[in-house]
Amino acid sequence: MSSIEKSKIEIAKAPPGIEGAGFFATSLDKAVGIARSNSLWPLPFATSCCGIEFMATMASTYDLARFGSERLSFSPRQADLLMVMGTISKKLAPVLLQVYEQMAEPKWVLSMGACASSGGIFDTYSVLQGIDRILPVDVYIPGCPPRPEQVLDGIMQIQKLAQSETIRRRDSPEYTAMLNKYGIE
Amino acid sequence: MDNNSLLTTIQSKLMSQFGNDFLSAELVADYPTFIIKKDRIADVIRFLYDDTELAFQYLTTLATIHYPDNQGQEFAVMYQLHNLPKNYRIRLKIFFSVNDLTVPSITSVFSAANWMERQEYDFFGIQFKDHPNLKRILNMDDMDYHPMRKEYALEDATREDKDDKMFGR
Numbered sequence: 001m002s003s004i005e006k007s008k009i010e011i012a013k014a015p016p017g018i019e020g021a022g023f024f025a026t027s028l029d030k031a032v033g034i035a036r037s038n039s040l041w042p043l044p045f046a047t048s049c050c051g052i053e054f055m056a057t058m059a060s061t062y063d064l065a066r067f068g069s070e071r072l073s074f075s076p077r078q079a080d081l082l083m084v085m086g087t088i089s090k091k092l093a094p095v096l097l098q099v100y101e102q103m104a105e106p107k108w109v110l111s112m113g114a115c116a117s118s119g120g121i122f123d124t125y126s127v128l129q130g131i132d133r134i135l136p137v138d139v140y141i142p143g144c145p146p147r148p149e150q151v152l153d154g155i156m157q158i159q160k161l162a163q164s165e166t167i168r169r170r171d172s173p174e175y176t177a178m179l180n181k182y183g184i185e
Numbered sequence: 186m187d188n189n190s191l192l193t194t195i196q197s198k199l200m201s202q203f204g205n206d207f208l209s210a211e212l213v214a215d216y217p218t219f220i221i222k223k224d225r226i227a228d229v230i231r232f233l234y235d236d237t238e239l240a241f242q243y244l245t246t247l248a249t250i251h252y253p254d255n256q257g258q259e260f261a262v263m264y265q266l267h268n269l270p271k272n273y274r275i276r277l278k279i280f281f282s283v284n285d286l287t288v289p290s291i292t293s294v295f296s297a298a299n300w301m302e303r304q305e306y307d308f309f310g311i312q313f314k315d316h317p318n319l320k321r322i323l324n325m326d327d328m329d330y331h332p333m334r335k336e337y338a339l340e341d342a343t344r345e346d347k348d349d350k351m352f353g354r
Contacts, residue, residue, distance in 0.1 A: 091325040123340045123347070125332045126324060 037162035043079035047086030227289035241266035308333035
């Protein structure tokens, strides 16, 4: 008789709280954080080879679905995470900004690869020298292009941010001031 | 017809038709190349299109070249024409000064020249006379210079984090 191996799958753990018979009490921030971080809907803004690596990340070998992010949203209104992957030319910059502005709060931005993060090898008149010139970025992934493992790590960093974010952060004057610095109302 | 006889045939036709406005003919590598006065380029291309023997009815490409050290002839526009049935290829060139960037448009002969001429306007600031829609095509509309001119650096001017010594600027 073969022994059945214990499953290694870990499901999201309950946050710290007060537990008793028939109830569990924790703060709303933590419960919402767990829900948000495990159901991030990414909007892939893929313009070049980083987008190809992202396709591999989505596909079965690396399987982004394990992180609750298999549902790509091509509508900015329904997306939580803007993933910018590839060279952004200056002519494309207003389009990217419009997509960002159309996303509903809370929203996160992940900049994948050298081009999106800094312009990369394209130090030239026509290329935006990093998307952080026009919008706030939460996580940068280095590489040209980064491997899918790095993308998964970046997604996990975003998950940590989503988990630890307080519900009222987006209403704070600091957050508004930060957006205003980029010229976003 | 080989390239040498193509060269002499076109040379004699252009000479009799355009006289002094036809400047020179030369075989560059294996490519018959003709230099024309700027103001007549549209007429020459129309003539080569309509000529029943030559019938250059396909515009392969059109490009601008900047020679900043060539005093009085800082810019050149180069046209490559093709006769598809007979497989003739020729090149036409015009030279002109940076102070007079007006060039006759050939959009009345080749509709394909529309976007090509817009590109040359975008990158070099060549003013194509009688072009139906001369505005930028590739760069963003609020760009205030013509970036392929050699007096402008290729690199992005807004970067402050790069050391000239290290990055070869």
